[in-house]
Amino acid sequence: MDTLELTKEKKTKAATENISGSEAVLRAFVAEGVETIFGYPGGAIMPIYDALYDYHEKLTHILVRHEQGAIHAAQGFARVSGRTGVVFATSGPGATNLVTGLADAMIDSTPVVCITGQVFAHLLGTDAFQETDVINITTPVTKWNYQVTDATEIPHVLAKAFYIAGSGRPGPVLIDITKNAQLQLFDYNGYEKCEHIRSYRPKPIVRKEYIEQAAKLINEAEKPFVIFGQGVILGKAEKEFQKFIEKAGIPAAWTILGMSAIPTNHPLGVGMLGMHGNYGPNLLTNECDVLIAIGMRFDDRVTGRLDKYAKQAKVIHLDIDPSEIDKNVKATVPVWGDCKETLPLLTELVHQKVYPQWLQKFNDCMKKEQEKCIKAEMNPDTEVLTMGEVITAINELTKGDAVIVTDVGQHQMVACRYAEYNSSKSNITSGGLGTMGFALPAAIGASYGAPDRTVIAIIGDGGIQMTIQELGTIMQFNPTVKIIILNNKFLGMVRQWQELFHKNRYSFVDIQSPDFVMVAKGYGIQGKSICKREDVKSALKEMLDHNGSYLLEVIVGKENNVFPMVPQGRGVAEVVLSKDEI
Numbered sequence: 254m255d256t257l258e259l260t261k262e263k264k265t266k267a268a269t270e271n272i273s274g275s276e277a278v279l280r281a282f283v284a285e286g287v288e289t290i291f292g293y294p295g296g297a298i299m300p301i302y303d304a305l306y307d308y309h310e311k312l313t314h315i316l317v318r319h320e321q322g323a324i325h326a327a328q329g330f331a332r333v334s335g336r337t338g339v340v341f342a343t344s345g346p347g348a349t350n351l352v353t354g355l356a357d358a359m360i361d362s363t364p365v366v367c368i369t370g371q372v373f374a375h376l377l378g379t380d381a382f383q384e385t386d387v388i389n390i391t392t393p394v395t396k397w398n399y400q401v402t403d404a405t406e407i408p409h410v411l412a413k414a415f416y417i418a419g420s421g422r423p424g425p426v427l428i429d430i431t432k433n434a435q436l437q438l439f440d441y442n443g444y445e446k447c448e449h450i451r452s453y454r455p456k457p458i459v460r461k462e463y464i465e466q467a468a469k470l471i472n473e474a475e476k477p478f479v480i481f482g483q484g485v486i487l488g489k490a491e492k493e494f495q496k497f498i499e500k501a502g503i504p505a506a507w508t509i510l511g512m513s514a515i516p517t518n519h520p521l522g523v524g525m526l527g528m529h530g531n532y533g534p535n536l537l538t539n540e541c542d543v544l545i546a547i548g549m550r551f552d553d554r555v556t557g558r559l560d561k562y563a564k565q566a567k568v569i570h571l572d573i574d575p576s577e578i579d580k581n582v583k584a585t586v587p588v589w590g591d592c593k594e595t596l597p598l599l600t601e602l603v604h605q606k607v608y609p610q611w612l613q614k615f616n617d618c619m620k621k622e623q624e625k626c627i628k629a630e631m632n633p634d635t636e637v638l639t640m641g642e643v644i645t646a647i648n649e650l651t652k653g654d655a656v657i658v659t660d661v662g663q664h665q666m667v668a669c670r671y672a673e674y675n676s677s678k679s680n681i682t683s684g685g686l687g688t689m690g691f692a693l694p695a696a697i698g699a700s701y702g703a704p705d706r707t708v709i710a711i712i713g714d715g716g717i718q719m720t721i722q723e724l725g726t727i728m729q730f731n732p733t734v735k736i737i738i739l740n741n742k743f744l745g746m747v748r749q750w751q752e753l754f755h756k757n758r759y760s761f762v763d764i765q766s767p768d769f770v771m772v773a774k775g776y777g778i779q780g781k782s783i784c785k786r787e788d789v790k791s792a793l794k795e796m797l798d799h800n801g802s803y804l805l806e807v808i809v810g811k812e813n814n815v816f817p818m819v820p821q822g823r824g825v826a827e828v829v830l831s832k833d834e835i
């Protein structure tokens with residue numbers, strides 16, 4: 254052997270280390286820039302937790318109180334930061350407790366990598382203690398899942414996991430690792446990030462002819478209307494989007510997940526779409542001549558009855574996921590691509606325009622909404638407080654700079670309609686799945702994803718009780734989360750439907766609650782309960798000024814309803830402003 258060969262051999266040997274599968278998992282996390290893991294240990298993931306013992310300087314682990322809390326926290330982290338959230342859970346019940354969060358992350362395109370422990374490979378299929386077939390259980394709710402039974406696979410499987418979770422249309426990935434693979438020692442040759450997978454094309458090649466066709470339709474339009482979703486935020490294309498609408502002068506409405514991509518007070522921003530969105534965007538969807546849908550998927554909560562949806566309009570649909578195009582609404586011009594790339598191309602080709610009369614129609618609708626809904630909601634003569642009053646007071650105090658995480662129900666719809674935002678990634682909510690229990694853990698995760706921002710969780714008295722145990726996570730790790738419970742003493746949204754569509758037959762919506770302030774106190778969290786209008790601002794101020802987490806309960810009207818509303822089974826233009834119009 255000559256000298257050159259000797260040096261080569263030494264180098265290879267020096268670069269190869271004998272490490273465990275568990276150690277390889279943690280090295281992958283560090284290489285991917287992970288800093289925070291949300292998790293809960295158990296038998297089948299113990300070797301990974303054992304390796305984690307030595308990683309406290311590089312990785313922070315937040316011990317949640319339930320695995321559902323871990324995945325929602327990872328989702329909150331991801332949504333507010335634009336990075337991938339990471340979760341650890343054990344096999345069996347640990348893994349199955351992740352399923353709701355996976356489904357939520359899947360439908361809301363949230364990048365999350367979950368590592369679950371699994372029983373030893375030789376026990377697979379034997380109904381071993383805490384064995385569940387997590388791969389089959391999670392297949393429909395993950396963008397990708399994979400079971401590792403041999404440690405040598407770990408570096409490249411994790412590289413693929415992070416790449417798949419975060420690229421193209423993001424989503425959750427679950428990697429199940431058998432205990433023997435976690436313990437197995439193997440020759441480790443370093444970690445290489447994945448940048449390409451054969452047969453997976455996250456970034457489509459943009460076809461210019463479609464951009465040209467889209468621009469032509471827009472330039473010829475008299476009443477163009479832009480509707481946009483979270484794709485703008487996920488594509489990090491907020492600036493490109495704003496430039497596009499500003500040059501083309503087109504009014505733009507957001508879906509619940511697209512909210513905050515542009516400041517809510519943008520002169521072309523005309524409000525929120527959807528069943529409980531604003532009046533104008535719903536009504537005028539059926540009046541525009543060209544509908545430009547950007548990074549949104551025509552969810553049924555947005556379209557109402559499809560056979561009555563925007564039939565008069567030519568539809569341009571920009572989306573990164575080809576399976577969304579023509580799925581619910583046929584596109585006249587499909588623009589398959591990353592909106593960070595397609596929007597600048599389109600902006601170049603559209604004419605600089607304004608549509609004052611068309612925009613005025615949206616403003617007129619807002620005036621009508623103001624008269625019929627908002628005035629009632631803000632009426633200072635009524636005895637009971639309304640949710641809208643609380644959200645408006647939050648706006649005054651935070652000036653639109655807070656991250657607002659909402660749970661699911663009436664408070665969610667009111668918060669999303671009233672909340673004001675100055676910057677992107679500020680409205681975090683469970684949109685597609687509508688998961689009660691999402692907000693508290695998601696707000697915990699958001700506070701790690703945006704440590705310099707004020708994070709406010711707005712939750713109903715029902716939803717808080719689904720994941721209330723995560724107050725324990727706050728107690729132990731001290732993230733700052735301001736929790737507001739809007740307590741109407743009902744499962745409000747279901748009650749509203751029972752009132753409006755089931756002849757007032759209130760069937761099991763009357764939910765009792767504990768003394769929330771006492772519960773918070775039990776977890777070492779300061780709190781207060783108020784029910785009077787004159788206390789709202791001072792209580793909110795006290796909550797915001799308090800150093801650390803705080804729980805504020807606001808007792809609101811028991812039977813207040815949320816309007817506008819597109820009743821189920823109706824078209825968007827049948828949006829109503831009050832109960833008498835149903």
Ligand SMILES: Cc1ncc(C[n+]2csc(CCOP(=O)(O)OP(=O)(O)O)c2C)c(N)n1
Pocket residue numbers: 660661662663664665687688689690712713714715716717739741743744745746747
């Ligand atoms: C996990 C889960 N279970 C059930 C539902 C159905 N659901 C939607 S809204 C709602 C009521 C929510 O009540 P609350 O949390 O008090 O909020 P409110 O509507 O009163 O603001 C229910 C039960 C759901 N969305 N998620």
